[in-house]
Amino acid sequence: MSSEDAPLNESFILASGSEIRKQILSDHGLNFMVQKSEVDEEELKESYKDLPFEERAIKLALAKAKEVSKVHCEKYVLGADQMCVYQNKILNKPGNAENAVNSLKLLSGATHYQYSGIAICLNGKSLWSFCDTAILTMKDLSENDIRSYVERDEPYECAGSYKYESLGSELFSEVKGASYTIQGLALTPLLKAFEDLGLSFRK
Numbered sequence: 001m002s003s004e005d006a007p008l009n010e011s012f013i014l015a016s017g018s019e020i021r022k023q024i025l026s027d028h029g030l031n032f033m034v035q036k037s038e039v040d041e042e043e044l045k046e047s048y049k050d051l052p053f054e055e056r057a058i059k060l061a062l063a064k065a066k067e068v069s070k071v072h073c074e075k076y077v078l079g080a081d082q083m084c085v086y087q088n089k090i091l092n093k094p095g096n097a098e099n100a101v102n103s104l105k106l107l108s109g110a111t112h113y114q115y116s117g118i119a120i121c122l123n124g125k126s127l128w129s130f131c132d133t134a135i136l137t138m139k140d141l142s143e144n145d146i147r148s149y150v151e152r153d154e155p156y157e158c159a160g161s162y163k164y165e166s167l168g169s170e171l172f173s174e175v176k177g178a179s180y181t182i183q184g185l186a187l188t189p190l191l192k193a194f195e196d197l198g199l200s201f202r203k
Contacts, residue, residue: 057117132186134177
């Protein structure tokens with residue numbers, strides 16, 4: 001769709017309540033509103049469980065964007081989903097300190113993957129979707145190291161149980177991939193997609 005064909009938009013809608021996604025978009029001067037999607041993520045995850053992780057992340061991002069887009073017609077909607085995967089298993093957000101400690105014990109000294117799925121919809125239809133991947137290897141951490149980190153950073157709502165944008169970046173010996181992808185929003189591909197679609201949401 002060219003910019004001439006698209007409805008006039010001063011902002012887009014982020015179909016996510018994620019604080020870090022909001023922060024990333026705000027830091028880059030993008031004009032957006034927030035309307036959290038109400039799709040049943042657990043039900044969708046179950047229906048997508050036989051798909052490759054990249055496809056799952058994209059489909060979840062699309063489902064969120066489409067659900068909000070059908071309500072807010074004539075607005076571009078951005079959906080996003082993140083999956084932390086270790087040994088072909090998804091590590092969910094820990095929710096509390098003990099779960100975070102247990103997740104980090106699993107990841108200590110090992111390599112895992114962060115998949116960041118993103119999608120843009122308009123009028124309930126998909127315009128673009130993508131998944132970016134980061135590969136991370138964590139240092140060998142003692143239980144004291146892990147508990148100290150969890151106490152300081154409180155990564156209870158983070159896929160992988162670490163806040164990469166905060167103290168979590170210090171936990172790794174090797175990282176392949178973009179920091180924004182690890183944080184849950186593949187920003188560079190998103191900005192390129194906006195450009196390719198003839199869209200500009202700069203403040």
